[in-house]
Amino acid sequence: MNKLKHQFLQQIFCSFCIGALILETGFLSFLPNCSYQTITYAAETTTPTMTTLFMKYVGTPITEPTTLSQQDFVVTAMYEDGSTQVIDDYVFTSSLTLTKPGDYIISAYYNGKTTNCTVTYTNGTNPIFYQVTFETYGGSYIPPITSIAPGRTITLPASPQKDGYWFRGWFTDATLTNEFFSAERIKDNITLYAKWQKKGNENTMDLSTNITFDTFETQLTIDLTGQSYGYHVNPTARLRNESEISAVLDSISPVASYYAFFFDVTDFTFNTDRPLKTKLSLPPNYSASNVCVYYTPNLKTIDGVCQGNALDEQHYEFYAYAPGTYLVVQKSAPPTPTSTPTPVKKSINLSMSSTLKEGSKTKATLLPVNFTDEDMAQFKQTVFSWKSGNTKIAKVAQDGTITGVKPGVTTISAISADGVYSCTKKITITPKEILVKKIIVKKTSFHVKVGKSVQLHASVSPSNSTKKALKYTSSNKKIAKISASGKVTGIKKGSCTITIKTTDKSKLSKKVKITVSK
Numbered sequence: 001m002n003k004l005k006h007q008f009l010q011q012i013f014c015s016f017c018i019g020a021l022i023l024e025t026g027f028l029s030f031l032p033n034c035s036y037q038t039i040t041y042a043a044e045t046t047t048p049t050m051t052t053l054f055m056k057y058v059g060t061p062i063t064e065p066t067t068l069s070q071q072d073f074v075v076t077a078m079y080e081d082g083s084t085q086v087i088d089d090y091v092f093t094s095s096l097t098l099t100k101p102g103d104y105i106i107s108a109y110y111n112g113k114t115t116n117c118t119v120t121y122t123n124g125t126n127p128i129f130y131q132v133t134f135e136t137y138g139g140s141y142i143p144p145i146t147s148i149a150p151g152r153t154i155t156l157p158a159s160p161q162k163d164g165y166w167f168r169g170w171f172t173d174a175t176l177t178n179e180f181f182s183a184e185r186i187k188d189n190i191t192l193y194a195k196w197q198k199k200g201n202e203n204t205m206d207l208s209t210n211i212t213f214d215t216f217e218t219q220l221t222i223d224l225t226g227q228s229y230g231y232h233v234n235p236t237a238r239l240r241n242e243s244e245i246s247a248v249l250d251s252i253s254p255v256a257s258y259y260a261f262f263f264d265v266t267d268f269t270f271n272t273d274r275p276l277k278t279k280l281s282l283p284p285n286y287s288a289s290n291v292c293v294y295y296t297p298n299l300k301t302i303d304g305v306c307q308g309n310a311l312d313e314q315h316y317e318f319y320a321y322a323p324g325t326y327l328v329v330q331k332s333a334p335p336t337p338t339s340t341p342t343p344v345k346k347s348i349n350l351s352m353s354s355t356l357k358e359g360s361k362t363k364a365t366l367l368p369v370n371f372t373d374e375d376m377a378q379f380k381q382t383v384f385s386w387k388s389g390n391t392k393i394a395k396v397a398q399d400g401t402i403t404g405v406k407p408g409v410t411t412i413s414a415i416s417a418d419g420v421y422s423c424t425k426k427i428t429i430t431p432k433e434i435l436v437k438k439i440i441v442k443k444t445s446f447h448v449k450v451g452k453s454v455q456l457h458a459s460v461s462p463s464n465s466t467k468k469a470l471k472y473t474s475s476n477k478k479i480a481k482i483s484a485s486g487k488v489t490g491i492k493k494g495s496c497t498i499t500i501k502t503t504d505k506s507k508l509s510k511k512v513k514i515t516v517s518k
Contacts, residue, residue: 051079055074068095077113092108093107130187137196139162218282260327262323292331297322359404385415394410408428448516
């Protein structure tokens with residue numbers, strides 16, 4: 001059935017809004033405070049895929065005992081395009097009667113999606129409220145926050161003051177290890193403890209902080225000379241990623257390379273009439289003569305023009321007059337240093353097989369490397385002398401023909417008559433292959449019973465054959481099968497032939513008849 005797609009005039013709050021309800025004798029509390037909004041209808045021809053189903057309580061305040069029904073809830077569907085639709089014909093679980101304390105779950109089902117709403121009923125004589133107390137450790141007094149409904153959040157008060165100290169936040173433990181944030185929900189009476197940092201009076205004139213950028217680490221140095229700050233301060237600089245500054249980069253041309261950082265100074269109030277002189281150490285691939293620094297308060301536009309100047313090739317100075325993002329842009333790439341080309345060295349390589357069988361021959365050739373056409377003409381007229389490191393293993397003729405004499409390893413060398421060019425390469429002579437001349441079997445026929453086995457014994461001649469391994473196959477595996485080691489097993493009554501073959505180039509074979517009986 002085609003549906004009308006509805007859109008809320010007000011965005012759905014968090015998913016928690018679908019859930020918690022606390023009921024007590026003569027008291028009703030919602031967690032958090034969810035309100036039901038007017039719905040506007042807009043007809044469309046198609047409905048996108050539904051992704052989520054929400055359910056929330058919209059009934060009026062009640063007293064116990066009471067029965068909750070489908071009319072006390074609103075179910076909303078959300079679709080993949082972000083639109084929403086109030087569902088009227090969803091399937092509702094049976095009506096719920098609250099008679100004793102406990103958690104109760106109401107469920108709604110629609111179009112393959114299910115959502116739940118948890119209802120908590122507390123049978124108390126008084127409403128449940130919590131309190132947050134503040135321990136300032138000698139700081140200005142902060143009154144407690146009372147009458148906090150379970151699960152609600154609080155708005156933290158203004159920071160306390162303590163002479164000679166900076167306030168550094170509220171913590172849930174006296175050891176000041178677990179910081180408290182206003183987004184946390186209150187589930188019990190708690191005490192929050194103030195953390196203090198003693199103010200110094202070092203009159204620091206130079207502050208530095210490091211910025212890590214890809215594989216580079218740069219340093220930001222701030223000159224506080226003449227500034228009115230009174231106490232020790234801490235600079236912070238956080239890199240911005242490319243997606244954050246893309247809108248600003250579009251307005252700058254040309255841009256060879258860049259990076260950006262958010263800059264602020266803790267416990268320091270910027271004075272735009274007297275900005276901070278700041279020195280930036282550039283990464284190795286930046287040239288200060290081509291750098292500009294821009295200030296962008298909103299990451300979308302640039303405030304003012306390029307500021308600052310190069311102190312030398314790797315250091316740049318600019319003025320910071322407000323906390324925000326500073327964009328370091330290299331307008332053109334640094335010049336590529338010229339280098340003297342390295343002279344190309346001419347040489348020769350020996351091209352030949354690294355292995356050769358005993359009694360076989362192969363031809364070695366000389367390959368010139370980094371030769372010009374003129375060099376090649378001279379190379380073709382050059383006479384080379386060939387030599388074997390061990391003539392008992394391999395011999396080489398003066399035309400580069402190598403003959404394997406006996407198994408072993410030696411070297412083949414070539415040197416020009418003038419001694420300018422030479423090369424050497426190792427060669428391994430492997431034994432020549434001795435082929436099988438005969439397959440020997442003791443019997444050419446065997447009898448075996450079904451389910452029983454018999455071992456075929458076969459060997460080769462001569463005994464020093466290079467490849468002695470034999471391969472066995474059965475002409476009918478349904479009658480008898482044979483393993484790789486020659487073990488014959490009877491399968492069913494009948495007869496078949498076992499063929500024994502050599503695995504070398506001799507290609508010899510032998511047949512054995514197998515008779516299987518019951």
